[in-house]
Amino acid sequence: MSPYGQRNEQGGYLQVDHVGDQESAYEEMKFHADLLIREHAEEHNYPLSVxxxxxxxxxxxxxxxxxxxxxxxxxxxxxxxxxxxxxxxxxxxxxxxxxxxxxxxxxxxxxxxxxxxxxxxxxxxxxxxxxxxxxxxxxxxxxxxxxxxxxxxxxxxxxxxxxxxxxxxxxxxxxxxxxxxxxxxxxxxxxxxxxxxxxxxxxxxxxxxxxADLDYRLRYTPLPEEVPADYIRSRSGNMAMIGWEGEGEPWIIVHGLLQSADEMLPLGEQLWKETGNPVWLMDLAGFGRSPVHQVDEAFEGQVGTLLKALDEFEGPVKLVGHSIGAAIVAAAQLRSGRTDIRLGLLQPVANNSNPNVLRWISRLPRGVMRSLLRLRSEKSWERMFSVYISGEDKKGMDHMIAKRIRSSLQSPRIAGANADLLRWIHSGKRGRVSSFSWMKEWADDHTNHTLVVWGKEDREYHYPQDMNSQVKRIDVPYGHYFPTFQYKETAAILAEWADTLK
Known part of the structure; x- marks a missing residue:
């Protein structure tokens, strides 16, 4: 905005009228600094680039x-x-x-x-x-x-x-x-x-x-100090991602509902330390720092966005998803036609929800459901997540996670993305690809490259009945959010599975 980049007809600098209010005085001081350095450059005859x-x-x-x-x-x-x-x-x-x-x-x-x-x-x-x-x-x-x-x-x-x-x-x-x-x-x-x-x-x-980045940042509640700080931020396709570079096959991890890539950082760091492979944590479209997708149908939009991101990864990858993220990565793997994607499904969710209040809520108009998510209290979220944490893992994490969820859902973008996927899960309007029935028809060489880790204490979802029985399944004594809270055990299971694929 400085006027001193231009000259008047006489070759002199334009003048700035003094305005008395504080904001204009601040701007005027910057203008005078610009003029001062220009006059100094002319007086001492050195080239000045402004x-x-x-x-x-x-x-x-x-x-x-x-x-x-x-x-x-x-x-x-x-x-x-x-x-x-x-x-x-x-x-x-x-x-x-x-x-x-x-x-x-x-x-x-x-x-x-x-x-x-x-x-x-x-x-x-x-x-x-x-x-x-x-x-x-x-x-x-x-x-x-x-x-x-x-x-x-x-x-x-x-x-x-x-x-x-x-x-x-x-x-x-x-x-x-x-x-x-x-x-x-x-x-x-x-x-x-x-x-x-x-x-x-x-x-x-x-x-x-x-x-998306500013929207998330304006609602951001910092993670505890013990969460790693040495990760890097990047992007693939239109998806924001964070993680670590390394050697060998990359891990790509997609989060579930009410979360973002940030909540998967402990799991990602542990997996990176154990394997030395690149590990990338992706924000789903409309979650975290990723822009919203451009498709009306929630699930299809998420799958399409992930497919574009996967196009930038050449060669074999290990693609891991949690909750609804597991359904999205499974559908993306099928749509891609690639045979070099190894699939890890952590508590996969599609058409396997148990009867609960969310089924009723999902029938409400989108705007109403989004408002209900935004209005839910921090205490309510804390009670929900306290059941997933015990012993030394607690350390106030239930309060921190509740605070982060409550804060992030004040973003209409993030609340809307959660509402859309919740409505998709509980509405019953799912296509062939969105359930896991297609896995029954998979050849053995595909099922041998797939792992399901299932938390037996989950009260909201049951194990998918149409999952191919030949897919390797490991049960753990935890609830739905075990990848977040029992991340060391989860990383150990994934690392051991990766060793069997070599």
Whole structure:
């Protein structure tokens, strides 16, 4: 926003009018710093390259955006359904740039042998970027909330926020401070990118991942300190994933209901230590940091998203799923037609639920079920998970897990993804691939590469009656969430199974 990248007709710098309020004073101080360094460069005759980033978001491939200001403030407002209209309308926009683009630009300029200097605003042309209407519709779709209707002049919204709206909503006035109707001179930036040998990326490709990451981060409750911190974040297809690199066949692990890849970290680390193989934990579509899928039918959308992610893994893999994740990985394996996928099913869930209250709830409209999930108290979740933990494993984990579930379900996106799969499980509208009856027809060489681990203490689901009897089955004396709480035993079983496949 600094005006000092441009000159007036006399060749001098444009002047900034002083504005008395604190926010403008802060911005004005940054402008004066820009002017000071420019004047110093001219006085001492050294080349100066000034890089002015627009609103910065996370890099490719993950979109991980640690700074929750900027677009995060806008996402927070939409997440809370406090942005029912488009600020300013279609003539306004929010310039965005990924932080890896900023880093790459700085590195290139710092290494130029004969720098010419210049001013480089890091943003696309206004006409090539999503306007505010398109941007908010995209964000609303990803956050699973109604799209804003109509437009309101930006000064009205700024006035409303400063007149008590911020105090009432908890969303700061700065959430609209980055929105502008200006166009910026980008000719020097485009020439720089030509020298760098790259073109400006379309931010639309990255926005779904940025949105999911910020949505999750804004609702994030940190895991206990003993959870590993040396994992890396990556992405496959359109699925966010975390894990560890290693040697040999990779493990791909897909979580179940009410969870994300983060809850599988203890299992993943233990498996990585025992095998030395790469281990990747995937977020299902709409869960954790993965964007929502683009298919109306919940199960089909999840299977399709996983198939695209699997396409990026060449060669044999060990594909493991828990709960509904087990049904998704099984269906994806069948659809893929690949014979190099070894299948591990932990407490598989499809058409094998026991009669309980969820069957009744699943018949309610989607919005009602989603609201019931969001309104369920932390104490209620804690009581539910306390039965899965005992002895030394307890250590407040039931409280921590309950807090994380309650927190994450305040995201309409995550609550909606859980509601959709719960409704699929309990509605009875399942196709051939979504149950396990197809496994009866599998050849022996397939069943020999499949393992089912079943917790006998599960009260919500029974062992799938249509599972192929030749599939190797190991029973453990635990409940439904044993991969989360009895992760050492689970990792040992999986590692031993892997040894038999060699």
């Amino acid at each position: 890089v002015n980033p627009s609103t910065v978001v996370g890099p490719r491939p993950t979109g991980e955006t640690e700074q929750t200001g900027g677009i995060g403030l806008l996402i927070q407002a939409i997440q809370k359904r406090l942005m029912p209209v488009v600020p300013g309308g279609s003539s306004y926009w929010l310039p965005l740039v990924e932080n890896d683009i900023v880093a790459r630009t700085l590195v290139f300029l710092s290494k130029e042998a004969d720098p010419a200097g210049g001013t480089y605003p890091l943003l696309a042309r206004k006409e090539d970027s999503p306007n505010m209407k398109e941007l908010l519709h995209l964000l609303a779709h990803e956050l699973d909330v109604p799209k804003p209707k109509g437009a309101v002049p930006l000064p009205w919204i700024q006035w409303a926020m400063k007149s008590g709206g911020t105090r009432l909503t908890g969303v700061p006035a700065e959430s609209v401070a980055f929105i502008t109707n200006r166009s910026f001179p980008v000719e020097e930036t485009e020439a720089l990118f030509t020298r760098m040998g790259q073109s400006w990326p379309d931010i639309r490709e990255q926005l779904p991942l940025v949105t």
